[in-house]
Amino acid sequence: MKVLHIEPEKCTGCLRCEVACSYVQSGEFNPSKSVIRVSAFERGHTSFSPYTCFQCAEGWCMTACPVEAIDISAVGAKEVQDDQCVGCKLCTLACPYGTIFYDPEREKAFKCNLCGGDPQCAHACPTQAITWIEDFTQDWTGAFAAQRSAADLARIGATNGR
Amino acid sequence: MLVTEKKRNQPAGYAGALLRVDLTTGRLWEQPIDDEFARSYVGGTGMGARILYDEVGADVQWNDPENRLILATGPLAGTPTWGSGGLSVVTKGAITGGATSTQANGFFGANIKSSGFDGIVFQGRSDQWVYLYIHNGTAELRDASHLLGLDTWETQDHLYEELGLSGHQLSVYSIGPSGENLIRFAGIQGDYGHVASKNGCGAVMGSKRVKAVAIVRGNRGIYVADPRGVFRTADDIAYQMRTELPGQNFYLIGTLGGVTGLAPVGGLPIKNLTTNILPAEADMSKWEPMELREGFDHRGHQCNACGMHHCHMQVIRDGVHAGDVVDEPEYEGWVGAGWAWGCTDRTKVSWMNTQCDRAGVDVNEFGWVIGWVMECYEKEYLTRQDLGGIQAVWGDADAAYELLQMLCTRQGFGDVLAEGIKRAAEHLGGPAQDCAVYTMKGSSPRGHDHRALWPEMLDTCVSSTGTLESGGPTRPQELGLPATLQVQSPDDVPRQVALTLGRRHFEDSIGTCFFTTSTTIAAIAEAVSAVTGWNYTKDDAMYLGRRTAALMRAFNLRSGIGPELERPSARYGSTPVDGPAAGVSTAPHWDHMLDTWYELVEYDRESGRPLPELLDRLALPEVKAELWG
Structure with missing residues (x-):
């Protein structure tokens, strides 16, 4: 099965994935509508990581949805069906990864649907930090984020203690 | 605080407004960008030159409140084209007392458009030190007394914490202690390492008592005319950068x-x-x-x-x-x-x-x-x-x-x-x-020894921007130049500088970085077309560039900067005493190179004025009237 594979070490924080994704989501270049988001660590000087739904096996959003508006698509994406979504936001509370969002203009939840099997973020990424390859899926950024955040916390601690 | 409406009918590729800030009165307002203004001046340096020419008179000095400080981006900013965070700064500079065009990148262009503006025009002078806060179509002048004395990186660190933001959610373009103290070669630095440094634009910002511009990444989308074309042209430019010289070196x-x-x-x-x-x-x-x-x-x-x-x-x-x-x-x-x-x-x-x-x-x-x-x-x-x-x-x-x-x-x-x-x-x-290295206009050269690279020496001396104005031709043939350029030829050098004039102004008007557009003008023009829907061509691009150059030259003549200042200092124009270029000298050829350059750019050799026929062709009747009566 093809998955969206993310290697945070390769990300330079250019946000080109957000620009491309936002076009698919909204028809405009508007990163606030992107469902892939680049997080910055170390004050954004040296560490970035793209972060989006990795289509977890548990499917927390799908389980929580009271109207069964979230399906699994042919390419393995948990996909919001706009005609069924009532905009209750339960899915956004249920998702432990923070990768399903609520659009107040349309009053619908929205998330990564793997662009129907041709993810534009992977096309857009100039450093191959995001690729669309055969692999097992997993939370690609958790360990990286934990390590970088620990470094940040250690630095802040050191500053406060000085 | 200025609160603006989300726009519906802005030109494709534009946020649709310049943010005007009068620091003397504290008034902020929007200057809408309509189709005609966008098409005529595009953005960045093009728009800046027009505003500078229109609004800053002969008697206004660089540190006069009536001077304008323009920070603007262009139509490609925020799109998938590489390096599309461009900032161009235009003002009457502290070094030459003439026009300035200087650039930085980072996320300025992308963030300001997502927050509803294509640029900022400062005028007046604040009583207190302030910073300008911009977010989602709102803008506000805020007290900056607590930021005084901080360097540019510390200023951004401080505003991250103050505003509770991190990474590229917030762009900060600020002056350091040098700008606060009106050091004449102070610049404006942003997003950790991107500096618009030329002609003392940071001193101008300091004279207005603006410590920083803080732009929060907003949620306003950029509508473009041909989205598939935008991706295609961005990928074409990227492909050329990866595979073709000279862009490949930068890539x-x-x-x-x-x-x-x-x-x-x-x-x-x-x-x-x-x-x-x-x-x-x-x-x-x-x-x-x-x-x-x-x-x-x-x-x-x-x-x-x-x-x-x-x-x-x-x-x-x-x-x-x-x-x-x-x-x-x-x-x-x-x-x-x-x-x-x-x-x-x-x-x-x-x-x-x-x-x-x-x-x-x-x-x-x-x-x-x-x-x-x-x-x-x-x-x-x-x-x-x-x-x-x-x-x-x-x-x-x-x-x-x-x-x-x-x-x-x-x-x-x-x-x-x-x-x-x-x-x-x-x-x-x-x-x-x-012993000192400078031009008689007051500017100093870039970080090259121009005694071996004559095009840059000539360009630096005849420039109206406080630094190189023509820049390199990148693809010489498309400008009617030979593929291989002789950099120490009294005939080739002025030809190269003259025929390239305009290219850089175009690149500095579209909201990208000139390193990432080190390809053909035609390819960049195509990207502009896809964003704006204009059917823009290489000729349009050079026309915009030459028009911008003429506006800046007219502005400089108005400011008392003419051809008599177009020469290097004794050391800058000296003959290398040793090394690979030992013994070669521009001095015997200087007048000849100037003569040729003036003829090719169609400026009057004696007075420096763009010739009336050129101004007619560039549709600048008001400039013609000012210069020629």
Whole structure:
């Protein structure tokens, strides 16, 4: 099965994935509508990581949805069906990864649907930090984020203690 | 606070408005950008030149409240085109007293458009120090007294914490202590390492008492005319950058190839242009481009949507500053923060380069100032006592850092150095003045030894922008030039500079970085077409560029800057005494090169005025009326 594979070490924080994704989501270049988001660590000087739904096996959003508006698509994406979504936001509370969002203009939840099997973020990424390859899926950024955040916390601690 | 409505009918590719700020009254308002204004002036330098020409009169000095400070981006900003975070700064500058066009990248262009504006026009002067806060179509002047004295990186750190934001959610473009103290070569620095440094634009910002512009990444989308075309043209440019020279060099390694590439042709400035022989202590293997990158712990730090292997952060590995995160110097940083004054220890140079960015000074002029001080110290035109106890020995990075602090705070002789190289040299006069590198307009050259690279010397001297105006032709053939350019030919050089005039202004008007558009003008014009729906061509691009150049030249003539100032200082125009370009000199050819350049750009040789026929062709009747009656 093809998955969206993310290697945070390769990300330079250019946000080109957000620009491309936002076009698919909204028809405009508007990163606030992107469902892939680049997080910055170390004050954004040296560490970035793209972060989006990795289509977890548990499917927390799908389980929580009271109207069964979230399906699994042919390419393995948990996909919001706009005609069924009532905009209750339960899915956004249920998702432990923070990768399903609520659009107040349309009053619908929205998330990564793997662009129907041709993810534009992977096309857009100039450093191959995001690729669309055969692999097992997993939370690609958790360990990286934990390590970088620990470094940040250690630095802040050191500053406060000085 | 200004609160604006989300726009519905803005031109494709534009947020649709310039944010106008009158600092004297505290009033903020929107100046809508309609289709005609967008098509005529595009953005960045093009729009800035028009506003500067229209609104700043002959009697307005650089530090007069009536001066305008324009920070603008263009239609490609925020799109998938590489490097689309562009900022161009236009103002009446503190160095030349004439027009300025200077650029930085980062995320300025992308973030300001997502927050509802294509640019900012400052006028007036604030009573109190302020910073401008912009978010989602709102704008507000906020007290900046707590930011005073902070360097540019600290200012951004502080605003991150104050506003609770991180990474690229917030762009901060600020002045350092140098801009606050009106150092004439102060620049505007943003997003950790991107500096619009030329012609004292930071001093202008300081004179208006604006410490920083803080732009929060907003939620306003950019509507484009042909989205598929935007992706296609962005990918085409990226493909050309990856596979074709000269862009490929920048793609692979940014400008790091400069030191070892220019040394063999005499283009690397060493010790204030006193020699072109590499110092014995310089280990050139450490200056190979890949060594400059791999010799430090490093990480890509790209601008908006950029895939170049250009901007990086690096970590100092050893010495007293071990562990410090710095911005990997550009080629010109390696020179201005080191080679120009004899420091060839790359660790020290790298650290010094970021200190210049943090202080907010132009690293090129810093190099010429420090080089001149060190030469004067060696020749005893300046003593240790003159310098407040500093022993300014060639290559001494500690001395250079002390001089940086001294000039940024205008202490002692720092007050003289703060006026820039030309004024400092004139202050001392005599043989010391003959050692200084500058143009008679007051600007100083970029980080190359132009005595071996004549196009840049001619360009620097005839420029109306306070720095190179034409820039390199990138693809010479498309401008009617031969594929291989002779850089020391009295006939080829003015031809190259003249026929290239306009290209850089176009690139600086569209909201991208000129490194990422090192390809054909036609390819870039196609990207503009896809965003705007204009059917834009190479000829349109050069027309915009020439029009912008004419506006800036007319502005400079109005400001009293004419052809009589178009020559290098004694040292800048001197003959290399040794090295690869020993014995060659522009001096015997200077008038001939000027004659040819004037003829080709269609400016009047005596008065410097763009000729009436040219102004007719450029549809600038008001400029013609002002210049020719």
